[in-house]
Amino acid sequence: MWNTIARRLLIMIPQIFLLSILVFLLAKAMPGDALTGLLDPSVDPKAVEAQRERLGLNNPWYIQYGDWISKAVQGDFGQSFRFKMPVIDLIGERMANTFWLAFATLILTYLIAVPLGVLSGRYNDTLGDKLITGYTYIGFAAPLFIFALLMLWIFGFHLGWFPTGGSVAPGSTPGTLQYILSKIYHLLLPATSMALITTVSTVQLLRNEIIDTKQKDFVHTARAKGASESRVYNRHILRNALLPIAAFFGFELTGLIGGTVFVESIFGYPGMGQLFLNSIMVRDFSVVTALVMLYGIASIVGSLLSDIILTTVDPRIRIK
Secondary structure, X not given: OHHHHHHHHHHHHHHHHHHHHHHHXXXXXXXXXXXXXXXXXXXOHHXXXXXXHHHOOXXXXXXXXXXXXXXXXXXXXXXXXXXXXXXXXXXXXXXHHHHHHHHHHHHHHHHHHHHXXXXXXXXXXXXXXXXXXXXXXXXXXXXHHHHHHHHHHHHHHHOOOOOOOOOOXXXXXXXXXXXXXXXXXXXXXXXXXXXXXXXXXXXXXXXXXXXXXXXXXXXXXXXXXXXXXHHHXXXXXXXXXXXXXXXXXXXXXXXXXXXXXXXXXXXXXXXXXXXXXXXXHOOOHHHHHHHXXXXXXXXXXXXXXXXXXXXHHOOOOOOO
């Protein structure tokens, strides 16, 4: 397994390099440049042009890319013109909120999806299975941002059970029990809103895997040998049906980090997703470029994490 991990880590280097080129070229294709949001429109155009020349914005793209990537590998993604602070510090302030929101959503997703998927797959074609399947169809059809707005209106504004913005109550002292409970309280509603929608694909995948595994020859053999029904399900059917779920764990985590973009904006939750959308609207190029790069790296790492988990839970599999 360690050889596989080392090989995949080496493969990640050119992947990240190609990703950085793509991100930089896409940023260059956006209207304006790094000075667009910094200078007053009434400034003399000659002065603006002189400033662009001084900053190297008139250089060929490959020279600009070389300057950008050489600083990026040192953790310097430039300065945010909106917040007047280094981009890496700005992202660092928001990263923890996004991670905990994605992690809480992942925990809720599996707490909901695994029992529903097992019940639906084990007792397929029953009334309970039809109700669970109906829930998944509704979840597939409902856009996340519409469902999140509905949850915010019902439980935030109408019932007042949860806060409608922020990540912690004002005046809370970091490190105290009150601060931790306030953080959990503020992320419950956005995490639950995401989990109720994202869980449907896991429910359907687990249901289909259980139904398919029930038809395998080794299951019929176990029953023929007199194994109890609970042993057949726990040792043979469920164990094999959970393998695809484990394999997608890494993709689920990184996908949720990217999926928080709209949820954070709807709930006013100060994470990287909210920062990303706000930066696009004000054309804060340094922040947008850094966030897209981080999201891309997270996807690559998620793929590696999924492979590691799959080879761990099933030693018969070796990813080449």
